[in-house]
Amino acid sequence: MYSEPDPDTARRMRGMHAAAAASLAAKPIGSSEAWGWRGRTLSCPVATASGESWLRLVSAPADKAGGKLWEGPQEAERLMPPEVPRPHLRERRAWTEDGHGYLAELYDKVTVSTVMTHEPILREAPDLDDAWWGALSTALETIAAVPSDRVAVRQEYLDRAMPLYLGIPIDTTVPAWTTAHGDLHWANLTSPSLTVLDWEGWGVAPAGYDAALLYAYSLLVPDTAAEVRRRLAHIFDNPAGRFAELVVITELLQTITRGDNLDLEGALRKRLSAITG
Incomplete structure (x- = not known):
């Protein structure tokens, strides 16, 4: 959605995205990337045992990780009716490393x-x-x-x-x-x-x-x-x-x-x- 961030942020996010993929038994497909604002998120298509999915990684300073933004997708999965078309959240992982909090979310892949x-x-x-x-x-x-x-x-x-x-x-x-x-x-x-x-x-x-x-x-x-x-x-x-x-x-x-x-x-x-x- 946004341009690739500075090299240090891009390198860190790609490394953590790869770690998230491994923890969720997901394998990146191709080389396409979708960056969020100033490199806050990085998303890529992945292959899993249940089919193609979309793996989104969110990053924030460790002291700001969590709260409303962290829980939003999970709460949407729980509360939003089917009349609202959205990708369904399958799995999520959260962890802290080197001063950053990370949240990996595995979604159904959107084909459009x-x-x-x-x-x-x-x-x-x-x-x-x-x-x-x-x-x-x-x-x-x-x-x-x-x-x-x-x-x-x-x-x-x-x-x-x-x-x-x-x-x-x-x-x-x-x-x-x-x-x-x-x-x-x-x-x-x-x-x-x-x-x-x-x-x-x-x-x-x-x-x-x-x-x-x-x-x-x-x-x-x-x-x-x-x-x-x-x-x-x-x-x-x-x-x-x-x-x-x-x-x-x-x-x-x-x-x-x-x-x-x-x-x-x-x-x-x-x-x-x-x-x-």
Whole structure:
């Protein structure tokens, strides 16, 4: 999904991925790799006794390993209904070595490609049919209704961050809360059939958060951005949906201050002006 990280990180992650494969009796297939943000994850197809699978390795400093992100995929496996298409988690292993915590997760292999390969931002219009959009709408409605005590977005964060990054006085009270995937972008969605990937950060968020995030990552392709709004109009066309957009704009403007998503800044600020006048 992202570019290969610095050589030291890449070398460490490849070594630990090989160790994880050996512990799970899995053999890498070919040379394809899928990197996460700044080398935090490394995933590859593998062969196991039960067939082809997908082995994902997560890394974090040892003192930050564990918690919500560590447990997200396992909790999704336990709680998400079958109406939400996702790869099933088969096995997992966790360990600490040389100051890093590692989590290896063995998933069913997904045989279709993600809409975007190397980043969340949409760069060209995808060819998505009515069935795909219908499946996405159903998935979002189903996710939103799943009871959870997991938290994807905190009110305390919004109280601090929204006035700071939006640059305007604003009532930060969330109109409604629902459960969200929490990282719904084009590198976590497959086509031509829909699968929703990466369940680390799911939890309670402002209603409409997932749709707003997907829309924001579509802004560089106006036709697709308009299609997102049209297909998910029931989510956007209300006060909660507009508030969710402001939440997402806040988060993405914050990432821009850290050097990420720089291409989106102009489009995000234009959208902010359209919402707030």
